[in-house]
Each structure stands twice: as structure tokens, then as C-alpha cells.
Amino acid sequence: MSLFNIFNVAGSGMSAQSVRLNTTASNIANADSVSSSVGETYRARHPIFEAEMSKAQQHQSASASVAVKGIVESDLPLNKEFAPDHPMADTDGFIYKPNVNVMEEMANMISASRSYQMNVQVTEAAKSMLQQTLRIGK
Structure with a gap:
């Protein structure tokens, strides 16, 4: 693996974790x-x-980057709550809340933040090794 490929792998990891943080x-x-209504309610994404291991294996390269294939909506049921006095209540007196678990999302945010931070540290270490390699040639 070339030292320059490390920047590509770490960069793709940072980009993927950035998408995860934003989601x-x-x-x-x-x-x-x-x-x-059920149709208008936000669903967790x-x-x-x-x-991209298959691409790396075809080119006989040891590096594999990360790509965001897509963003999917959660298929967990929405939270239905009986609140007939709420201004958004339907004709039966129900309101619908997203299927977002804030505790899980906070854990995801911490994990994504740590992963992003690790990719930054890998990039900094590779940069330091490259600089030391260039100093040897002087």
C-alpha cells in the first residue's frame, strides 16, 4: 500500500462519518x-x-475506501399518541411522533465523532511519516 493511499482511505472514512453525523x-x-398523519411523520434515517473491497481486490490493491451507498428510512413503527386536545390531532384524536430513539442517536453521534477523529489521527500520522521520509533524503 502506498503511503498516499492512506490519505484516500482516511479521507473517504471522514466523508462517510460526516454523512453519518449529519444524518x-x-x-x-x-x-x-x-x-x-402517518405519511407526513418524520422517520429516522x-x-x-x-x-469498496471488491474494487480493491480487482486492482490487487490492499487499500479499501468507504462509500455511502445510500440513506434509508427506519421501518420501525411510529409513535402514536392519543391527544385529542392537540391542534395537530387527527379526526380520531391521535398525533404521530417520529420513530427516533434519542439515546440511540446520541450513541451513534458519539461513535461517528470518534470514528471521524480516528481518521483524522491516521491522516496526521501518515503526514508525519511522509515528512520524516522526505527529511531522510536531505
């Missing part, structure tokens, strides 16, 4: 939203990552 932040921001 998690969106979930937390919409956790308390209310709707009067999660990114799907794909390690």
Missing part, C-alpha cells in the same frame, strides 16, 4: 416533531456504508 443530527432535530 444523526437530523434525526435528533426532528425527534420531537408531531404530525397528524440511517446511512448505509459500503466498503
Whole structure:
């Protein structure tokens, strides 16, 4: 593996974790939203990552970057609450809340933040090794 490939792998990891952080932040921001119908209610979203190992194996390279394949909505049931006095209540007196678990989202945010931080440290270590290698040639 070339030392320059480390920057590509770490960069793709930082990009993927950035998408994860943004998705998690969106979930937390919409956790308390209310709707009067199932179709209008916010649903938790999660990114799907794909390690590009197959491409790396075809090129006989030892490095594999990370790609965001897509963002999917959670299929967990929405929270239905009986609140006939709420202005957003439907004709039966129910309001619908997102299927966002704030505790899980906070754990996801911490994990994504740590992963991003680790990729930054890998980049800094590779940069330091490259600088030391260049100093040897002087």
C-alpha cells in the first residue's frame, strides 16, 4: 500500500462519518416533531456504508475506501399518541411522533465523532511519516 493511499482511505472514512453525523443530527432535530398523519411523520434515517473491497481486490490493491451507498428510512413503527386536545390531532384524536430513539442517536453521534477523529489521527500520522521520509533524503 502506498503511503498516499492512506490519505484516500482516511479521507473517504471522514466523508462517510460526516454523512453519518449529519444524518444523526437530523434525526435528533426532528425527534420531537408531531404530525397528524402517518405519511407526513418524520422517520429516522440511517446511512448505509459500503466498503469498496471488491474494487480493491480487482486492482490487487490492499487499500479499501468507504462509500455511502445510500440513506434509508427506519421501518420501525411510529409513535402514536392519543391527544385529542392537540391542534395537530387527527379526526380520531391521535398525533404521530417520529420513530427516533434519542439515546440511540446520541450513541451513534458519539461513535461517528470518534470514528471521524480516528481518521483524522491516521491522516496526521501518515503526514508525519511522509515528512520524516522526505527529511531522510536531505
